[in-house]
Amino acid sequence: MDYKxxxxxxxxxxDLSLGSQECALGCVGGVVSIMMWNIDxxxxxxxxxxxxxxxxxxxxxxxxxxxxxxxxxxxIAASTANVTxxxxxxxxxxxxSGNSIFLGCQLAQQAGQTTITLYDASKAPHSMTIAEGMSVxxxxxxxxxxxxxxxxxxxxxxxxxxSVSEVQSVTW
Numbered sequence: 047m048d049y050k051x052x053x054x055x056x057x058x059x060x061d062l063s064l065g066s067q068e069c070a071l072g073c074v075g076g077v078v079s080i081m082m083w084n085i086d087x088x089x090x091x092x093x094x095x096x097x098x099x100x101x102x103x104x105x106x107x108x109x110x111x112x113x114x115x116x117x118x119x120x121x122i123a124a125s126t127a128n129v130t131x132x133x134x135x136x137x138x139x140x141x142x143s144g145n146s147i148f149l150g151c152q153l154a155q156q157a158g159q160t161t162i163t164l165y166d167a168s169k170a171p172h173s174m175t176i177a178e179g180m181s182v183x184x185x186x187x188x189x190x191x192x193x194x195x196x197x198x199x200x201x202x203x204x205x206x207x208x209s210v211s212e213v214q215s216v217t218w
Contacts, residue, residue, distance in 0.1 A: 105210055106207075106208075106209065106210055109210040109213040109214060110204050110207065113213050114201060117200045117216070117218060118197070120197075125140060125141070125194065125197075126139050126140035126143075127139045127193075128167045129185055129186050131182060136166055136168070137167055137186055139190070141190045144183050144184075144187040145187075148180065148187070150164070154179075160175060161173055161176070162176055164182060200216050203216045
């Protein structure tokens, strides 16, 4: 089985109509990698030396992609985690929750109301002033923004890493 047949077997939906590119399939340390070669630049069949020279960069890129996915997963969990206010009430976290509370407070205020009933993470009602509701929205929004800032910092650290071990050291 040649590499194209192997690619089709491993990835049935792969598009091999790449124009002036060829694929090279390799396995290093149990990790399957597919590298793209520009025929116009390197020729249709990369040499063993070209493949060996390209592996470190391909491995580093694969490590960065994998670590970014891990960070993204941690971000999703952290950015939607419940938030507890100073009264011990647990609110559903996440940008959507914060925005919903904020907009609900704005609409209630526009309607001339001075209080609003919000529902905590366990769906228990809490009647409060519009200002208190806005504080809940701000608390949730702040928690989301902190998680977003951490994710973006970690992404920058991954992008700046020069080795696989540096990439792997970037954790949530």
